[in-house]
């Protein structure tokens with residue numbers, strides 16, 4: 070590729086002094102790769118928020134506009150510039166003062182945020198030294214590097230993959246199973262429907278719109294949640310939402326949102342609302358099942374042909390077994406708050422016409438979260454619509470464009486997470502000394518707290534390993550994990566915490582070594598356009614050079630592996646540069662698609678920034694199974710829908726038995742346990758205007774929703790009035806586990822007894838002491854950290870009660886976004 074000398078010189082001149090001393094190993098190659106992208110030219114990129122083009126002027130991103138193929142761009146694109154340029158950027162490698170000096174009590178001062186600046190070499194030497202020490206002292210069970218999260222998009226620069234491959238070259242480490250999103254769902258549904266369902270393609274929206282007469286949006290807010298995607302979203306699904314809105318207005322499809330709150334989706338569609346008390350979907354569904362059964366409204370043929378174990382379930386519903394209580398609508402009503410007549414009416418309505426039930430994921434991110442999903446499958450089976458277009462049950466229509474027609478094109482592969490054949494770790498010791506090498510993802514704090522404890526998990530025993538070192542990249546556990554004060558205390562047992570991030574999140578604050586990564590906008594990559602639709606491929610053109618002393622994760626881990634021995638960094642990188650990798654992934658994708666989709670050569674693709682795979686095709690979930698259950702069995706033990714699971718029954722668990730059941734929660738509002746002391750249910754739903762904690766740091770977009778600079782807390786007008794709180798006031802929200810300051814937004818969308826604070830708000834405690842008030846408003850300051858049940862051991866963030874009051878006195882300043890307190894060594 071010929072170097073355009075003039076643009077290269079111009080680029081060099083526009084690079085600021087700090088960046089010029091930056092150590093990128095790949096500057097020459099990058100400049101070459103971008104040489105055709107002239108100063109001031111539009112560059113293309115994908116992201117979790119959608120595709121866009123950006124113009125760079127004078128070495129700075131000047132403008133970001135939505136990609137022309139995206140007809141429904143999210144306003145979160147306005148936050149992109151703020152991700153690159155903001156005071157929270159991690160600028161230099163930093164080491165925590167008390168940790169480095171081993172000051173007395175050094176292990177209890179994490180979170181005081183005092184750090185000293187070190188060079189890259191010093192930081193990587195320290196990181197390597199700690200890996201050595203922990204492997205030699207404790208072996209592989211001492212190191213946790215298995216957590217993953219919403220690292221930025223890009224097939225090559227998947228940062229956690231880089232971290233895990235590098236560490237695997239050093240030695241074995243503790244890994245995780247499951248995720249925070251769907252831990253309960255992905256564990257229970259394979260027993261019931263034969264696949265996780267939550268990450269599977271679902272019936273295409275055009276077929277749903279054509280065939281469904283009724284859609285139940287159950288614990289689900291797709292209009293809010295489809296704004297982001299695991300890979301770059303096309304947002305085509307918003308075209309279908311618009312059609313649905315139109316059909317609702319014309320009375321062609323009846324849509325009901327089953328939710329304690331009035332969601333963004335309900336407001337958008339103008340659909341009906343069925344209010345339900347929080348965490349009580351199972352009693353409501355049992356009441357529905359009771360009506361369908363006793364009024365003979367269920368599809369007996371479907372149950373006979375496609376399901377197993379209906380009778381034991383019916384015996385439970387009719388009160389013959391277990392608690393011997395008949396699950397009448399009256400029984401259900403007393404718990405779920407829906408009048409008994411309304412439950413009957415709802416059940417009759419479901420049975421009257423073809424109904425598509427669409428669950429969100431929130432309802433399984435609570436204690437016993439396995440049960441509502443299992444019950445949902447049972448209700449859908451009784452209705453008999455599974456496998457029909459516009460019928461049955463789905464658990465993913467809100468996620469990553471699922472339901473958009475798909476082209477079937479192969480997407481690009483990625484950088485390898487594991488070692489290549491023939492590679493061996495420096496410390497080839499896989500002896501976990503009887504501890505488990507894999508733990509359910511959300512039980513890691515419990516492991517740090519109580520090493521050696523045995524817990525049940527999905528039919529097996531897990532012995533929690535004695536973790537002494539934690540390495541985090543591409544996720545932010547000090548927002549995503551529950552009960553931060555418990556985390557603080559648990560971390561006293563940790564000897565070393567290393568974080569690699571571009572943003573000075575709370576996870577950096579609670580770490581000992583922090584390495585500055587660059588953002589996706591400071592490197593080249595390739596993205597799939599439409600995670601499930603495979604609509605096309607996007608070039609992710611580097612916009613600017615890595616800011617300050619940040620490096621790409623690829624470069625960071627080349628630097629680390631260099632310390633493992635001569636030539637190790639080459640082994641890590643398979644001796645290829647960033648651009649060679651991007652080109653290789655593209656070319657392999659072209660080979661995989663040969664004959665079906667013709668792709669231009671790499672140079673042309675890189676110049677144009679986009680390749681389209683054309684129109685997608687429609688699909689009906691479970692249609693093949695319905696067509697012939699013998700020829701196309703489900704992946705369950707029997708091949709049928711398992712209303713009763715012998716296998717689960719054989720585990721002998723208390724809170725997940727052989728068929729779905731109602732279990733009372735540890736904490737529940739509206740008269741449930743704990744509500745006398747803490748009457749309000751805290752729902753820490755996914756944020757409308759950011760992706761978890763990402764973009765919370767972006768000042769322009771944060772200003773559009775904060776209240777006096779704090780995270781909003783959405784509360785009910787009569788509750789607010791009773792407490793003398795007005796819209797715009799600061800409030801203190803608290804329970805026995807923690808406290809925070811938030812800004813009140815008083816809205817009729819929230820029922821009495823409910824408070825919403827969106828997850829992902831940056832944790833900014835006033836100090837390192839247990840119980841310090843959070844100045845910005847991270848709900849995980851207060852959430853409960855327990856597993857859903859012995860089956861999935863998944864995140865139960867939505868089982869949480871709190872109290873709140875008007876904030877009195879002078880509120881401490883927000884300290885979440887200003888980076889570390891830099892002290893002299």
Ligand SMILES: Nc1nc2c(c(=O)[nH]1)N[C@H]1C(S)=C(S)[C@@H](COP(=O)(O)OP(=O)(O)OC[C@H]3O[C@@H](n4cnc5c(=O)[nH]c(N)nc54)[C@H](O)[C@@H]3O)O[C@H]1N2
Nearest residue numbers: 218219221228250543544545549569586753761762763866
């Ligand atoms: N209370 C409550 N808690 C929850 C939830 C809830 O509903 N309620 N939801 C849960 C769910 S479903 C999820 S998925 C999790 C999400 O939890 P996370 O995935 O941990 O959340 P993110 O904020 O996306 O964190 C990603 C982090 O990676 C960093 N990062 C991004 N790209 C790169 C990169 O290229 N290199 C490096 N080095 N770093 C990068 C970002 O700056 C950010 O700090 O939260 C869970 N926690």
Ligand SMILES: Nc1nc2c(c(=O)[nH]1)N[C@H]1C(S)=C(S)[C@@H](COP(=O)(O)OP(=O)(O)OC[C@H]3O[C@@H](n4cnc5c(=O)[nH]c(N)nc54)[C@H](O)[C@@H]3O)O[C@H]1N2
Nearest residue numbers: 250288289290294327328347348429430431754755760761
């Ligand atoms: N804008 C944006 N979109 C996102 C994300 C983001 O951070 N920002 N994160 C993505 C990720 S990682 C995930 S996992 C998904 C999350 O997807 P979900 O978990 O489905 O999303 P939530 O918005 O938290 O919850 C959906 C709805 O469930 C309702 N709900 C909560 N509890 C109950 C209950 O007990 N019963 C009933 N009936 N309803 C209940 C809530 O009121 C809310 O309206 O979203 C994805 N999409």
Ligand SMILES: [Mo]
Nearest residue numbers: 248249250251
């Ligand atoms: Mo998630």
